[in-house]
Structure formats: C-alpha cells, structure tokens
Amino acid sequence: MIAGEFYKWTDKKGTVHFTDNYLSIPHEYRHQIKIQKMEETSEKKMEGIAAELLIKKSVNEERKAISDGxxxxxxxxxxxxxxxxxxxxxxxxxxxxxxYSDKFKESTLPVSEDSVKRIIKEGGGEDMPSFPEMTDKELNELMRYLIPYLKKK
Ligand code: HEC
Known part of the structure; x- marks a missing residue:
C-alpha cells in the first residue's frame, strides 16, 4: 500500500473493517474496497483505526505464539x-x-511460571530431561500454550 493510505470495507453483517494489509481482505469484499487517505480522516477516527490495527496485530502474534508453543x-x-x-x-x-498441585506446594520450589521454565531448561527430578537449547522465546511460547493447563483446578 501507499504510505498514508489504508483500506476500508464492510462485511455481510455490516461491520466496518480497516486494514493496511490488502491481502488480509477476504476476496469477496475486495471489489468494494475504499482507499482512505490519512489526511482525510479525523484524528479521533484515526486513533480508533490505529487501535484496531494494533489489537489485530497483537491477537495474531498471540495466536502464533500459542501455536508455536x-x-x-x-x-x-x-x-x-x-x-x-x-x-x-x-x-x-x-x-x-x-x-495448584499439592506436590508443588510442598516442594521447596517457588510455584511460578519462572520456576516451571527453569525446570524445562535445566531438567527436574531424576527422569525429566533438560532442554538447554531452548531459547527464552521458545520457552515463552511454550508457556503461552501450557499456562491454561497448568492453572486448571
Ligand atoms: C523423557 C520423559 C520426559 C520428557 C521428554 C519431558 N519430561 Fe517433564 N518430567 C518428566 C518426569 C518423569 C518428571 C517428574 C520428575 C520428578 O518429579 O522427579 C517431569 C517433570 C516435569 C515438570 C515438573 C512437574 C512435576 O511433575 O515434577 C514440568 C513442568 C515438566 N516436566 C515439563 C516438561 C516439558 C514442558 C517438557 C517438554 C519441553 C518435558 N517436561 C519433557 C519426564 C519428561
């Protein structure tokens, strides 16, 4: 896209979408795209659009992290x-x-996300292997996926 422009389209349900990524627009809506210039849009509206783009980006990043994990x-x-x-x-x-397990409560280890990461990286007990090659990024992704399970009561 050209700097300072973004695309606007309306889906079947009447929801208005903004994006700066043409390829993210479903094919069926591409014919009705309006190109909107930044200058033509009020500042308040721009803030809303920027926030929507940011949320979409962080949701996509979170999804990717969980699936890599x-x-x-x-x-x-x-x-x-x-x-x-x-x-x-x-x-x-x-x-x-x-x-929340009793096993962990009674242990001397602090029960936290960090202690779980440490167990994964350094190994734990007799039979839990260590994974020293895992980077912080990989450990964080693994935790994004695991935490909801670890927290289940
Ligand atoms: C070869 C088998 C094996 C593999 C592979 C393995 N673990 Fe383990 N893991 C164990 C065993 C056995 C324990 C229990 C050790 C103990 O309590 O003495 C354990 C313990 C743990 C614990 C501490 C909780 C507990 O019950 O003591 C965590 C957290 C954990 N593993 C996570 C992982 C993750 C995440 C991976 C993959 C990156 C992994 N493990 C791979 C065998 C394995």
Whole structure:
C-alpha cells in the first residue's frame, strides 16, 4: 500500500473493517474496497483505526505464539507428559493443574511460571530431561500454550 493510505470495507453483517494489509481482505469484499487517505480522516477516527490495527496485530502474534508453543510441546514433551487431565494423582508426568498441585506446594520450589521454565531448561527430578537449547522465546511460547493447563483446578 501507499504510505498514508489504508483500506476500508464492510462485511455481510455490516461491520466496518480497516486494514493496511490488502491481502488480509477476504476476496469477496475486495471489489468494494475504499482507499482512505490519512489526511482525510479525523484524528479521533484515526486513533480508533490505529487501535484496531494494533489489537489485530497483537491477537495474531498471540495466536502464533500459542501455536508455536503447542508444536514444541508435541515435539518435545508428549512422549512423557499428557494434558488430558486423567490420572492426575497417579502420574508424575501429569502437568494439568500443576501450579495448584499439592506436590508443588510442598516442594521447596517457588510455584511460578519462572520456576516451571527453569525446570524445562535445566531438567527436574531424576527422569525429566533438560532442554538447554531452548531459547527464552521458545520457552515463552511454550508457556503461552501450557499456562491454561497448568492453572486448571
Ligand atoms: C523423557 C520423559 C520426559 C520428557 C521428554 C519431558 N519430561 Fe517433564 N518430567 C518428566 C518426569 C518423569 C518428571 C517428574 C520428575 C520428578 O518429579 O522427579 C517431569 C517433570 C516435569 C515438570 C515438573 C512437574 C512435576 O511433575 O515434577 C514440568 C513442568 C515438566 N516436566 C515439563 C516438561 C516439558 C514442558 C517438557 C517438554 C519441553 C518435558 N517436561 C519433557 C519426564 C519428561
């Protein structure tokens, strides 16, 4: 797109959309696109548009992080861990509800996202391997995916 311009279109439900990415507009709506120039738009409206673009960007980034985290979990962890929530008490490798489990409460480890990251990076107990090659970014993505499970009561 040309600097200072963005696209405006209205979907079937009547919702008005703004984007600066032409390719993100569904094909069926491309015929009705209006190109809007920044100068022609009031400042207040521009703030709304900027906020919408920003929200969309952060939602997309969050989705990507969670799906990368899920991929990493399936590649590296599902050999030994499950997130099904079954056999919670019998299984040392059950991660569901971990942040609230008695096991963790009684341990000397602080129960926090950071301590879980440390266990993953450095290994834990006798049989939990370490993953020293995982970067902070990868650990954070893994946590984006895992946290809702770890917090389940
Ligand atoms: C080879 C099997 C194996 C793999 C692969 C593995 N773990 Fe573990 N993990 C274990 C075992 C066994 C324990 C329990 C260790 C203990 O309590 O002594 C454990 C413990 C943990 C704990 C601490 C909670 C607890 O129950 O003690 C976390 C968190 C954890 N693993 C996360 C992960 C993540 C995330 C991955 C993938 C990056 C992973 N593990 C890969 C076997 C594994």
């Amino acid at each position: 899920e991929k990493a979990f399936n590649e590296k962890c599902t050999k030994c861990h499950s997130l099904s929530g079954k056999n919670q008490d019998d299984s040392a490798t059950q991660l569901v509800g971990l942040l």
